[in-house]
Amino acid sequence: MSRLVISIGAALLLASPAQASDKGWGTASDIGRDALVLTALGLPTVQGDWQGTKQAAFSLGASYAVTFSLKHIVHEERPDESDDKSFPSGHTSSSFAAAATLQKRYGWEIGLPAHAVAAFVGVARVKADKHFVHDVIVGAAIGEAAGFLLTSPKDEGVQWLPWGDAHGGGVTMAMRF
Template identity: 35%
Template sequence: MKKTATFIIAATISTSVFAKSKTETAGDIGQFALPLTALAIAWSKDDNLGMWELTKGFAITQGITHTTKFLIDAERPNGSNFDSFPSGHTAAAFSGAAFLHHRYGLSYGLPAYIASSYVGYSRVYGQKHWSSDVLVGAVLAYTVSYAVTTKFAPNNFSVTPTNFGRSDTQGILFNLSF
């Protein structure tokens, strides 16, 4: 299980680590480092279920992120290509941070959230993403982790396909009851 989880996370994190500034390089590395750090922590605790939940949450987040990039086709601030929305780097980093928070508590999550926020900042700084791209990547990763992580996975959270009462409109409804 440990080798499988490591391989799946390492194989699905896909980006170049060639950047123009130290800030961009730190962001490129951070998107790898945060989920792998979360995996190492789960591994060190011999938490096979946690490793599976991290892997599942990461894969779902990246699947939604890259599908959305393809469907939205938003231009980057620097005009380089049309896959700006949402930020994959930020979603990857926040997958690790949110998992640590939801599985092991805020003492693990807070430092990871700070590092993940820097990854998001690096993407805006490097003109690879708009602030909204970064925010959506972070919220997406947090939400998926919240839904799939056992320790704090709520019974009051649901994801439902919907047409909002119209035949020409489709979407996904996220519902969280307090």
């Protein structure tokens, strides 16, 4: 697993604007999003984890519904002026929904690389001139919230609970023995 993380990190470091056109970044973001969505739906299916498949579908569906609704309410023009559906980034919201689902269901070993790919998708959408940075940040928040709120861990022995108030925030971990 650590080799996968190192490989993804190396790929991100080697990617530069001089090596990719707007179309290349767009294609890369399509591939990253599709790979994450297929993994979020396919991994639990292959393992016979039907609850995981259902939760991934709900997370992705909720992320899509919120993103689609906002695109039709806000009407922000894309940086490349191709249409007025820039806000929020759908590629990023679905990528982060898939990554958050994988993380919460199966743990950080798959969640960390999935989040690295999701972050790459967000960067690629900006580099492809399809989104502004704020479109990607809001898309990531929508996806992360959908994945986290609609997915339960496969191993119920460990629970993570994020918390926050006016003075700060953190994560609480509970383990069942």
